[in-house]
Amino acid sequence: MLFRRHFDVVFKFEREFYSVVESDANQTLAINVVQTGPGTTFATINLSVLDINTYSSDYTVPSYITWGSDDFEKTFDVVIVGDTDVEEIECFELTLIAPTTGILASCHITTTICIKDDDASVDVFKFEREFYCVLENDTSLEVKVIRTGGGTDQSMITLVETDITTSSSDYTVPTSVTFRSGRRHDC
């Protein structure tokens, strides 16, 4: 059992939750650790990371913080790594562990950091080419449609043809193109 002495410095996170909107570039998120009680101390406090649904490539976290004898709070930076991938909200936890002097509070020793994705999930479609020319005896022509936006859900596009010098008996065209989930192009 851990007994708290009246002169112990007690460490904890100021907040139990941080939320940050991801960018396409790296950004820093300031995290505050505070102490309770009037005492002062020099200490090194280790930080451990638990990925909830993140990977270690999503952030950079210091492995420890150094507490000066005249500090009553300490701010350290977590680097949130930006990207252009369309993602779910991603969260990880930081926990204060094993201060060299002082003790940890009974609560607020873990804080959760959630990264909200900012990358578009809008579907943007276009033909790969603007012009095709075929010989009349060709049996079929492959026309590719490309998804250039951030969308990855299943999506259906309606096709409408306009005759310039043809009539509808000269060709057969599907009425729609369906992109399956995760597909970036379809024919």
Ligand SMILES: [Ca+2]
């Ligand atoms: Ca982004």
Ligand SMILES: [Ca+2]
């Ligand atoms: Ca990300």
Ligand SMILES: [Ca+2]
């Ligand atoms: Ca992203």
